[in-house]
Amino acid sequence: MILKLVLRRFAIGALTLLVVSALIFWAVELLPGDIASEVLGQSATPETLAAFRERNGLTDPAMLRYLHWLGGALTGDFGLSLANQRPIAELIGQRVANTFFLAGYAAVIAVPLAIGLGLLAALYRGSALDRFISTSTLAVISFPEFFVAYILILLFSAWLGWFPSLATVSPGMGLGARLYATFLPALTMVLIVMAHMMRMTRAAIVNLLALPYIEMAQLKGLRRWRVIAVHALPNAVAPIFTVVALNLAYLIVGVVLVEVVFVYPGLGQLLVDSVAKRDMTVVQAACLIFAATYIVLNLLADVLGIVSNPRLLHPR
Amino acid sequence: MTRLLDIRGLRIEAQSREGRTEIVKGVDLSLNRGEILGLIGESGAGKSTLGLAAMGHVKPGCRITGGSIRFDGLELAGADARLLRQVQGRRIAYVAQSSAAAFNPAWRLIAQYCEGPVQHRLMPRAQAEAEAVSLYREMRLPDPERIGARYPHQVSGGQLQRAMTAMSMSCHPELLIFDEPTTALDVTTQIEVLAAIREVVRRHDAAAIYITHDLAVVAQMADRIKVLLKGREVEEAPTREMLAAPREDYTRSLWAVRNFQPAPRDEPAAPEPILSIVGVSASYGTHPVLRDVSISVPRGRTVAVVGESGSGKSTTARVVMGLLPPTAGQVVFDGQVLDPLSRNRPRTLQRRLQMIHQMADTALNPRHRVREILGRPLEFFLGLRGRKKEDRIRDLLDQIELEPDRFIDRLPGELSGGQKQRLCIARALAAEPELIICDEVTSALDQLVAEGILRLLDRLQREMGLSYLFITHDLATVRSIADEVVVMQNGAVVEQGPKAQMFQPPHHPYTEKLLSSVPEMDPDWLTRLLGQRQMQEKGAA
Numbered sequence: 001m002i003l004k005l006v007l008r009r010f011a012i013g014a015l016t017l018l019v020v021s022a023l024i025f026w027a028v029e030l031l032p033g034d035i036a037s038e039v040l041g042q043s044a045t046p047e048t049l050a051a052f053r054e055r056n057g058l059t060d061p062a063m064l065r066y067l068h069w070l071g072g073a074l075t076g077d078f079g080l081s082l083a084n085q086r087p088i089a090e091l092i093g094q095r096v097a098n099t100f101f102l103a104g105y106a107a108v109i110a111v112p113l114a115i116g117l118g119l120l121a122a123l124y125r126g127s128a129l130d131r132f133i134s135t136s137t138l139a140v141i142s143f144p145e146f147f148v149a150y151i152l153i154l155l156f157s158a159w160l161g162w163f164p165s166l167a168t169v170s171p172g173m174g175l176g177a178r179l180y181a182t183f184l185p186a187l188t189m190v191l192i193v194m195a196h197m198m199r200m201t202r203a204a205i206v207n208l209l210a211l212p213y214i215e216m217a218q219l220k221g222l223r224r225w226r227v228i229a230v231h232a233l234p235n236a237v238a239p240i241f242t243v244v245a246l247n248l249a250y251l252i253v254g255v256v257l258v259e260v261v262f263v264y265p266g267l268g269q270l271l272v273d274s275v276a277k278r279d280m281t282v283v284q285a286a287c288l289i290f291a292a293t294y295i296v297l298n299l300l301a302d303v304l305g306i307v308s309n310p311r312l313l314h315p316r
Numbered sequence: 317m318t319r320l321l322d323i324r325g326l327r328i329e330a331q332s333r334e335g336r337t338e339i340v341k342g343v344d345l346s347l348n349r350g351e352i353l354g355l356i357g358e359s360g361a362g363k364s365t366l367g368l369a370a371m372g373h374v375k376p377g378c379r380i381t382g383g384s385i386r387f388d389g390l391e392l393a394g395a396d397a398r399l400l401r402q403v404q405g406r407r408i409a410y411v412a413q414s415s416a417a418a419f420n421p422a423w424r425l426i427a428q429y430c431e432g433p434v435q436h437r438l439m440p441r442a443q444a445e446a447e448a449v450s451l452y453r454e455m456r457l458p459d460p461e462r463i464g465a466r467y468p469h470q471v472s473g474g475q476l477q478r479a480m481t482a483m484s485m486s487c488h489p490e491l492l493i494f495d496e497p498t499t500a501l502d503v504t505t506q507i508e509v510l511a512a513i514r515e516v517v518r519r520h521d522a523a524a525i526y527i528t529h530d531l532a533v534v535a536q537m538a539d540r541i542k543v544l545l546k547g548r549e550v551e552e553a554p555t556r557e558m559l560a561a562p563r564e565d566y567t568r569s570l571w572a573v574r575n576f577q578p579a580p581r582d583e584p585a586a587p588e589p590i591l592s593i594v595g596v597s598a599s600y601g602t603h604p605v606l607r608d609v610s611i612s613v614p615r616g617r618t619v620a621v622v623g624e625s626g627s628g629k630s631t632t633a634r635v636v637m638g639l640l641p642p643t644a645g646q647v648v649f650d651g652q653v654l655d656p657l658s659r660n661r662p663r664t665l666q667r668r669l670q671m672i673h674q675m676a677d678t679a680l681n682p683r684h685r686v687r688e689i690l691g692r693p694l695e696f697f698l699g700l701r702g703r704k705k706e707d708r709i710r711d712l713l714d715q716i717e718l719e720p721d722r723f724i725d726r727l728p729g730e731l732s733g734g735q736k737q738r739l740c741i742a743r744a745l746a747a748e749p750e751l752i753i754c755d756e757v758t759s760a761l762d763q764l765v766a767e768g769i770l771r772l773l774d775r776l777q778r779e780m781g782l783s784y785l786f787i788t789h790d791l792a793t794v795r796s797i798a799d800e801v802v803v804m805q806n807g808a809v810v811e812q813g814p815k816a817q818m819f820q821p822p823h824h825p826y827t828e829k830l831l832s833s834v835p836e837m838d839p840d841w842l843t844r845l846l847g848q849r850q851m852q853e854k855g856a857a
Contacts, residue, residue: 219405221435
């Protein structure tokens with residue numbers, strides 16, 4: 001039964017991704033203007049325009065081009081950039097790696113910290129510590145992320161001079177140097193995503209605290225932290241995973257502004273540049289990667305939620 | 317010799333929206349080693365609060381405002397968390413009413429058993445596991461070596477309750493608190509659990525406080541009985557003494573509940589049936605739950621359907637209401653064959669057939685006021701509006717003996733359990749039905765409150781000629797209100813007939829088992845019954 005449920009989730013995920021890919025393709029298709037004259041400029045002769053269309057397969061029917069694009073995307077070939085005629089995969093590869101590195105960096109700090117603080121807040125519910133954790137994390141997400149970024153730059157880089165304000169990374173850099181260079185953007189993102197996860201953890205745990213089995217655990221004479229960590233947390237896993245997945249997705253998809261502020265060579269920045277240059281094929285590819293990340297992470301959360309339910313995992 | 321537990325002048329206060337209310341008002345309680353004290357009273361009497369207080373525990377929102385709780389010389393009232401941890405679970409253990417809710421769904425039974433002794437550093441895990449198996453065996457759980465590897469949802473209610481009792485014994489406590497451990501079980505399962513609990517408590521020479529609202533049950537378990545009412549003690553006496561000669565009126569009224577008998581009606585010839593269930597079979601998925609069930613309800617009569625949980629009683633109700641289409645057979649109402657699905661039935665037919673559920677709590681929308689709850693069926697089925705509707709709502713409230721002016725603007729949360737069930741009855745009545753299906757409508761209520769509901773249903777039947785299909789697992793209820801009785805087991809009808817005949821021998825063996833499982837006031841009843849059953853088993857073998 002559980003296998004069926006999980007497979008169903010995967011099927012739904014794949015279907016969603018297909019629909020999204022179609023939306024992305026047709027949205028770009030519907031944009032006004034002719035791509036060939038956009039790229040070649042007003043002075044292009046009809047012959048060069050025709051040659052360009054021929055070379056880029058623009059004369060084929062849209063449906064055929066969609067299937068062609070989709071097939072290529074599945075094998076990692078996103079076609080050529082309109083702006084400079086280089087393969088998009090080559091253009092994007094390093095950027096994707098950079099974005100995932102930064103997101104992973106932030107996630108490794110933010111997820112355990114948020115869940116830990118959420119547990120603490122639930123454990124000392126109603127105390128000064130609880131209120132401090134809740135209000136401070138809430139205060140941080142109330143600011144726009146670029147504002148948080150500038151405050152951190154002002155503090156740690158302009159005044160204290162501890163960290164660089166520009167997150168410049170190059171392919172040959174060592175891990176230590178890379179972590180150091182990207183500390184401020186990572187910290188910005190930690191602050192942005194933490195509140196949500198922490199509050200959800202706290203709420204999910206507090207919800208359970210009134211249940212008879214939690215009272216039972218207390219009446220066994222167990223320590224309070226054990227009641228919360230061993231008896232409450234495993235039953236709160238599904239809602240917590242859901243929020244963690246949403247935030248991990250946000251770390252990858254929603255970091256455009258942070259990348260721009262720190263001039264970090266990630267996918268977000270590429271997206272912004274490509275939109276400015278009207279480089280539609282690159283925009284398409286970036287959007288597809290974002291969408292796929294989002295869907296895969298949510299899919300994982302769903303599956304973990306199913307697997308963490310003992311009723312489904314151990315049927316009668 | 318010092319007493320094991322000595323509670324003096326205990327006062328406990330609860331904080332609610334309306335302010336503070338005292339729920340335990342100066343109670344004394346004492347208990348010697350190896351002794352079992354029964355605490356009895358209706359809900360709101362403060363018995364559970366008192367039971368938890370004996371462990372030094374108060375529910376969130378409550379606090380101890382006076383008195384002392386001395387356990388073996390230790391003061392538990394206002395004790396710090398450190399001291400309480402040394403006592404709770406280890407020297408005083410708790411057995412909760414609903415074991416399904418009190419076991420953590422995420423862990424195996426044996427892991428939850430071992431947690432106490434291991435965390436209290438009494439023994440290594442391996443020894444705890446070995447002891448668990450031997451206690452599981454003592455509690456007569458099936459397959460004691462392997463049942464511990466199961467998750468709570470994988471064992472039945474009666475087994476889970478026994479596993480919880482075993483778990484409470486894990487640290488060899490000196491005192492056990494049983495908080496209505498068999499209330500949620502049906503009679504046949506209850507017997508097994510009662511017998512197992514009694515034996516294990518005696519064998520391990522533990523003292524116990526046994527909380528229940530069922531006098532007959534407490535009579536089997538306790539050496540002494542203390543009766544509570546609204547946070548105060550009514551009386552206390554050794555079990556036999558109290559059963560033979562209760563001193564207080566309130567105690568006597570608890571006895572009287574079991575004797576409710578409606579006035580005999582003038583017996584005309586058996587009326588024609590209003591509802592006939594003909595050869596109905598049904599299944600959930602591929603799992604068959606009803607097999608060739610035929611029941612008929614005469615107009616103006618009450619047909620009681622009894623059986624233990626899982627016998628198909630509620631499923632029968634779902635088929636009649638058109639919530640579960642049967643795989644075979646049909647339901648005939650007043651000469652018309654009903655469509656298998658409720659949504660395909662004409663509204664007039666839906667109106668004439670109403671249902672009242674067991675859990676009044678969850679059957680009422682918590683955000684609707686009484687006026688909306690009763691007004692909705694009046695509009696939907698009868699098209700009443702404005703003044704007429706308002707008048708009818710007030711009539712209905714009068715009929716269920718709730719004062720219209722006081723209750724019409726209340727939310728369900730502002731009503732007691734019995735009042736909520738009355739409201740559910742009024743909602744069913746609003747549609748002006750001819751047949752009402754009552755699904756365990758008194759099972760979640762105290763005996764006194766339940767009796768009030770039964771009287772009300774009886775009166776309404778006389779006044780309006782209603783017919784009831786009354787589903788219950790409580791034979792005392794059947795004895796008091798049924799005209800005809802249907803006994804179900806494993807999805808099939810094993811016996812049916814007029815009440816008088818059903819309560820006279822000879823019985824079908826299953827009916828016999830059900831009847832003999834109903835606890836009696838006699839304190840020797842359980843011992844005698846177990847002896848008889850053992851003899852029969854030997855005879856059979």
